[in-house]
Amino acid sequence: DADVTQTPRNRITKTGKRIMLECSQTKGHDRMYWYRQDPGLGLQLIYYSFDVKDINKGEISDGYSVSRQAQAKFSLSLESAIPNQTALYFCATSDWDMNTEAFFGQGTRLTVV
Amino acid sequence: GENVEQHPSTLSVQEGDSAVIKCTYSDSASNYFPWYKQELGKRPQLIIDIRSNVGEKKDQRIAVTLNKTAKHFSLHITETQPEDSAVYFCAARYNQGGKLIFGQGTELSVKP
Numbered sequence: 639d640a641d642v643t644q645t646p647r648n649r650i651t652k653t654g655k656r657i658m659l660e661c662s663q664t665k666g667h668d669r670m671y672w673y674r675q676d677p678g679l680g681l682q683l684i685y686y687s688f689d690v691k692d693i694n695k696g697e698i699s700d701g702y703s704v705s706r707q708a709q710a711k712f713s714l715s716l717e718s719a720i721p722n723q724t725a726l727y728f729c730a731t732s733d734w735d736m737n738t739e740a741f742f743g744q745g746t747r748l749t750v751v
Numbered sequence: 752g753e754n755v756e757q758h759p760s761t762l763s764v765q766e767g768d769s770a771v772i773k774c775t776y777s778d779s780a781s782n783y784f785p786w787y788k789q790e791l792g793k794r795p796q797l798i799i800d801i802r803s804n805v806g807e808k809k810d811q812r813i814a815v816t817l818n819k820t821a822k823h824f825s826l827h828i829t830e831t832q833p834e835d836s837a838v839y840f841c842a843a844r845y846n847q848g849g850k851l852i853f854g855q856g857t858e859l860s861v862k863p
Contacts, residue, residue: 678760678856688849737783737844
């Protein structure tokens with residue numbers, strides 16, 4: 639089945655380290671998103687991309703960067719991780735038609751110590 | 752700004768009762784409103800969605816209503832069952848940029 643795959647699934651890293659979370663999809667979708675989930679705060683949009691040449695900041699982009707290496711790959715980087723970036727991170731994809739479902743990856747649980 | 756407010760944050764009901772979750776949005780141009788269910792340790796998954804040309808949509812025990820004038824939409828679950836226990840998220844697709852903005856989530860607990 640076509641899916642959205644995130645790697646790694648779990649990661650513990652130290653403050654100040656650089657870390658990359660990767661997302662790949664086999665759904666053939668153009669739109670890709672990175673969200674962060676914290677208890678009580680819902681899913682907050684970090685970055686989104688509509689194609690390899692289009693990258694947009696979301697609600698909480700400070701401290702993060704992204705790269706759209708191909709239509710199927712969208713990576714999220716923390717250049718210098720800090721403890722309050724400890725969260726569950728989700729990648730999502732959707733078709734070009736804006737009025738269609740977004741599909742989520744399994745999530746990456748990141749802990750910064 | 753672009754915002755989706757969701758209430759309540761937690762909801763506890765007895766099995767068989769109904770549950771209602773409400774959301775408001777800020778962009779009058781929004782035209783797509785999905786609802787996602789997230790079970791413990793799992794990814795969010797779509798359960799129902801509604802588009803701006805429809806006021807109500809129903810799928811078995813789940814229904815969604817949309818009031819574009821008031822900029823709010825609601826999820827209704829009837830005859831709740833323990834397996835309905837999960838976190839539910841509403842979302843709105845903002846016309847400018849097409850980004851999908853989520854509410855803060857509602858943790859629903861259905862007691863047997």
